[in-house]
Amino acid sequence: MTTTVTGLADPAELPGPAGGVRPGGRRRYTARQRRNLRLGLLFISPWILGFLVLVAYPLVYSLGISLFNHTGFRTPEWVGLGNYSRLVQDPLVAISSANTLFYAALAVPIGLVVAVVLALAMNRKVPEVGLYRTALYLPSLVPVFALSFIFIVFVNPSFGLLNQFLALFGVPETNLLGDPTSAKLIIVTMAQLGAGNAALIFLAGLNNIPDSLYEAATVDGAGTLRQFFSITLPLLSPSILFNLVTGVSGALQVFTQAYIVTGGGPNNGTLFYMFHLYNSAFSYAQLGYASALAVVLFGVGMVLALIIYGLSRRFVNYDVTG
């Protein structure tokens, strides 16, 4: 690349033939803008390539292959919307969708509340806050697969700690992974150990709220609760939006925990949507059908993201100025 001048007055930028109208009626750019456009696109070219290879191609390919009966061994056979009509009738799709919904409906809101409470507590800036921050973030560093092994040991009826703890409250020895609902609840509980990540993001959001707002509110006689709902929550809304969308997106993909801890059981109780997709593709080699599942997952994910963004226009507040 040769020398460039960006963001500065540049002789080439002066009005003149350089910034003429293009034949197609496209916007007119000055020479500097054109050069910056070239440079900018050059700098972001890794992302453009990534978008094409890792996002656009997979989407188009999934859409296409979902119209075929594709096993990866024989020549794909055109089935039109067959995979989609099969999907609608597949009882495992209904079960795994319900399981995923159950998981998302519990894990995401609980996770947000836990994370906000932890962030508010850390924001009190007690002197040893660094200690808590480390302790609370540590489980986020533990790979889900390792955490899954720990939980297998943890909930084991004969030598796990959890049953012993429950016994204190008179709960009889039970195999918590033996019941579809309690197995799902165990996986929801596991997810809460990742709250440290969201809590740190909330903490960063809290740090951006100017103290002067609270001082003014106190002088005006607003109580702690009132301050929380009138100042903290609205100004924290961008972080809430971020954590909500990543939380929902993550919940739609829940897989590893179930794969290791329960293998999808008992009685398909922890067969989550992503697990069913994985099984269809890599255990049963039904790549066409699995692609249809993937396309539906993508659609649901996008619709949910759009709904959340739509709602966020009403409640997300970007007006904070530090």
Added chain:
Amino acid sequence: MSTAATAPGRRVSLKTQNRVRRTTTGIIARAILIAVSLLFLVPLYWMVITAMKTDEELADFPPSLLPQSWNWSIFGEAVNAFPFWLQFGNSLLVTVLGTVLAVLSSYVVAYGFACIDWPGRDKVFYLVLATIFIPFPVAIIPLFDLFAWLGWVNTLLPLIVPNALGSAFYIFLLRQFLLQASVEAMDAARVDGASEWRICWQVVFPTARGALIAVAIFAAVASWNDFLGPLIYLQDPSVQTLAIGLQSFSTETDTSFNQLMAASTLTVLPMVVLFIFFQRYFVKGLNVGGFR
């Protein structure tokens, strides 16, 4: 406000009230933090003490909260029970190369979005943001076919190379940081005739250290902890990472829980050390831009 000006007595009481409130909330905050911190540490604690128990002690009911004797040799046994060091090396290779590629490529892209003013830039950036939320599993089948076609299945390449194409979340974080970079320093370098590429690496890069380390930690943890990727691409034990190695180790019939927990402890340890070492930067990196 007006009350405070006209009635000093009320102002004092307000201050006292405020102080009392602050102390109470301080106590509550501390109680919550201590309780949840302990709760969060319990699984890790259980992992370590389960590892250090002997087979006989593991069978005891109720389980002991501390091992009767610390069985350190379990780590040696666990490491020898499956190709631990080989798979540790694979994990390390994937993590180090993947992290370096992810950080550098995301940085260059973030520079393009933050420091060069080109028409249409912000619209394209919205597209970057949108891709953060696309569920990755949508891509597993097409990418598997792509990597199979390239002959990359059963190699570490599918876990390393895509990192060179930047990651939307890291681009987002770094852009937030670079938007605050000194425009004066960049413009001064431009006047001196430095190329954009040189400014990117010699003027701005050194100032972005904190954010780069934060992103590096994110990327390292994501690589080290990845399960689905290795599960799909790596079938041959000699190329598997610890994620899959541990999984197959756990399903072997003669695997004892103490060995599994010992191996898990060794897997978790590098990330914990990394975090404690760089914690300062990490927290600072998260603070950048406040997640707008």
